[in-house]
Amino acid sequence: MASNEEILAGLAEIVNEETGLAPESVEMDKSFTDDLDIDSISMMTIVVNAEEKFGVRIPDEEVKNLKTVGDAVNFISGAQA
Amino acid sequence: MSITAMKQAPLRAHTRIHGVGAYRPELIVTNDDVCQWIDSSDEWIRQRTGIVTRHRAPREVSVIDMAEAAARDALAAAGIEASQLGAVLVSTVTHPYATPSAAAQLTDRLGASPAPAYDISAACAGYCYGIAQGDALVHAGTAEYVLVVGVEKLSDFIDNTDRTISFLLGDGAGAVVIGPADSAGIGPTVWGSDGSKHEAIRMDRSLLDVRDYALGAVASDAERDEDEGTEREGLWPTMRQDGPAVFRWAVWEMAKVAQQALDAAGITADELSVFLPHQANIRIIDEMVKQLKLPEHVHVARDIVDAGNTSAASIPLAMHRTLQEQPSLSGTLALQIGFGAGLVFGAQVVVLP
Numbered sequence: 039m040a041s042n043e044e045i046l047a048g049l050a051e052i053v054n055e056e057t058g059l060a061p062e063s064v065e066m067d068k069s070f071t072d073d074l075d076i077d078s079i080s081m082m083t084i085v086v087n088a089e090e091k092f093g094v095r096i097p098d099e100e101v102k103n104l105k106t107v108g109d110a111v112n113f114i115s116g117a118q119a
Numbered sequence: 120m121s122i123t124a125m126k127q128a129p130l131r132a133h134t135r136i137h138g139v140g141a142y143r144p145e146l147i148v149t150n151d152d153v154c155q156w157i158d159s160s161d162e163w164i165r166q167r168t169g170i171v172t173r174h175r176a177p178r179e180v181s182v183i184d185m186a187e188a189a190a191r192d193a194l195a196a197a198g199i200e201a202s203q204l205g206a207v208l209v210s211t212v213t214h215p216y217a218t219p220s221a222a223a224q225l226t227d228r229l230g231a232s233p234a235p236a237y238d239i240s241a242a243c244a245g246y247c248y249g250i251a252q253g254d255a256l257v258h259a260g261t262a263e264y265v266l267v268v269g270v271e272k273l274s275d276f277i278d279n280t281d282r283t284i285s286f287l288l289g290d291g292a293g294a295v296v297i298g299p300a301d302s303a304g305i306g307p308t309v310w311g312s313d314g315s316k317h318e319a320i321r322m323d324r325s326l327l328d329v330r331d332y333a334l335g336a337v338a339s340d341a342e343r344d345e346d347e348g349t350e351r352e353g354l355w356p357t358m359r360q361d362g363p364a365v366f367r368w369a370v371w372e373m374a375k376v377a378q379q380a381l382d383a384a385g386i387t388a389d390e391l392s393v394f395l396p397h398q399a400n401i402r403i404i405d406e407m408v409k410q411l412k413l414p415e416h417v418h419v420a421r422d423i424v425d426a427g428n429t430s431a432a433s434i435p436l437a438m439h440r441t442l443q444e445q446p447s448l449s450g451t452l453a454l455q456i457g458f459g460a461g462l463v464f465g466a467q468v469v470v471l472p
Contacts, residue, residue: 077167078363079402086371098364 040092040118045111052087056080066108074107094118128260134297135304136250136472137199137264140192141439142185142292143426144176153286156279164286169401173289173427175274182214182292186225186270189292189435193266194229196472197296201231204296205262208252209238210245210431212460213272217326225268235262242320243397243459244310245269245431246293250455251308251465253297264298269431276322278357284320285358287400289427293435295472306384306468309376313462319365320460324356369403369458373466374410377456380466391417392451393441393471397458398423398433418448430459442471 040048050061059074070076076084081104085096088110094117096104104110149172150161164170176185186209194201207229209222222236241248246269253265270292277285297305332354377396381388394417396404401423408419420437429436434455442449449471456466 079167079366079400082363082367083370083406086367098361098367101363 040115042111042115045092045114046107048091049084049088049107049110049114052084052091056083056087064107066106066111068107069105070107070110071105088114092118130260131258131299133300133303134254134257135300135302135470137296137298138193138195138197138472139435139439139442140189140194140196140294141436142188142192143436144174144180144185144290146175146177147172148175148289153279157282157286159282159286167400167402168287169404169421169423170287170427171424173287173425174291174429176272176290180272182211182270182272183221183224183228185272185290185292186211186221186268186294187228189270189294189432190225190229190266190268193268193294193296197264197298199264199296199298201229203264204229204231204234204266206253206256206265207231207234207236207268208249208265209236209268209270210241210249211238211268211270212240212242212245212430213270213276214238215275221270222268229266231266241431241457241459241463241465242461243399243428243430243433244457244461244463244465246434247308247455247457247465247467248310248463249431250295250297250305250467250469251310253295254305254308254467257297257299264296266294266296268292268294269433269435270294271430271432273358273428273430276355276357281357281359283362284360284428287428288358289429291426291429291432291436293432293439295435295438304470306380306386308465308467309379309383310465311376311463316364316368316462317460318361319368319462320358320360322356323359324354326356328354329356366400366403368462369399370406370410373456373458373464374407376458376464376466377407377411377454380456380468381454384468386452386454386468388413388417390452391454391468392448393417393453394419395434395437395441395453395455396420397456398426398437399428399459418445431457433457438471
C-alpha cells in the first residue's frame, strides 16, 4: 500500500512523462486543467498509466471529479484501501 | 429424394481486395472556418486532433453521388465490370433515409442490377464490417465479386457550435472490390460490439423527436434545452461524443483488438508494411502505434490531417491515398481497424491491392 506521498510522487512522474512538466510542479492543490494546463485527452493517458502503476481502476465517470492533483491522490489511496 | 442430393455453393479458399477507389468533395473547410462557430484556434485544433482541413460536400451532392464516384474508381482500379458484382454493400450512417437503402440505388446507377444490395450501419467500423461480409460472401461462394463502399456526408448531421465532435468531421467516400484470389489476401476479421456504451458517440435526437417537434408536441427548444442543460438551435439530430471516454476505449481496448487481428492472421508487426487505423484523431492514432509497438518501417496513415474524421469512409480513403503516394506498397500487408458509435469495432490484416 502506497502512502499519499508515494502516490503523489508516482503521479508527478506520470504527469512529467505525458506533458514534460517538472515533477515538483505537481502539487496537491494544483488543478489539472487550470494550473497544469492538462487537456482531457492527456488526462486520460495519465489516468490509464496511474491505473497500471497503482493497480486501481478509475472509471470514466470518476475522472470528471478529479479536478485537483489532491483529488486524484485521495481517490487512488481510497481505491487501494 | 435423399436430402444429401441437395447442393451447396462451392467454397473458395482465398479472397483479396482487387482495387480501391476514392471520392473527396471539393469544398475544403479550414480550422479558421471552424473557429467562426466555436471559440477555438487553428493551433488548438491541430494540437488536440491533428486536423488541418476537412472536405465537405455541398447540398446537391448526396451520399449516393459520392458512393457512385468512389465505386466507379474502385471498379476501374480492379478491372471489374459492374455486371460482374455479386453484391453491393454500403456502410454509412448518413444516408438520410432509413429505407430504401443507398446500396440499392447505387447498384442501379452502376448498372450492377439485379445484384443484392444493402446498407451496413456500423459507423466508423462500417468499412471493416463490410470487408468481413464481402470476404465471407466470396469465401462461401455466395458472390464472386463484392463492392464494399464506406461513405459519409457527416456535414448533414453536425452542429457547428458543438465542441465535442462536429469540428472533427468531414465528408467523403472510399470503395473496394473484393473477389477470389490464388493466395490469402484478407485475414480473419476480429470484430464485436459493446452496446452498454451506446451513449459515448451518438446522434442526440431521434427521428421521433423531429416528428414531435414538427407537430408542435415539443413546445420550444428553450424548454427542451433547459431539461438537458445544452444549448442548440433546432431539433435536427446531430453527432455528439464523450471524447475522453472514447479516447480511452479507442486506444487501450482497440490496441488489443488490433493485436488479435495480427495474431489471427499469423502475422507479426515486423511483417506489416502499413497501418490503416480509422482516422478519428491523430492522438488516438499516435498512442495506438505506441501501444502496438509498431516498428519504424510501418507506414502509418495520417489522412486525418487533410480529410478530418470521415467515419466509414476513413480507412478506404487512407488506403487509396497511401497507394497513390507510395505505389510500391501494393501487394504488401496492411492492418486496418475501425471503431466507433455502437460501440462497434472490426479489424483485419489485408494484402493491399
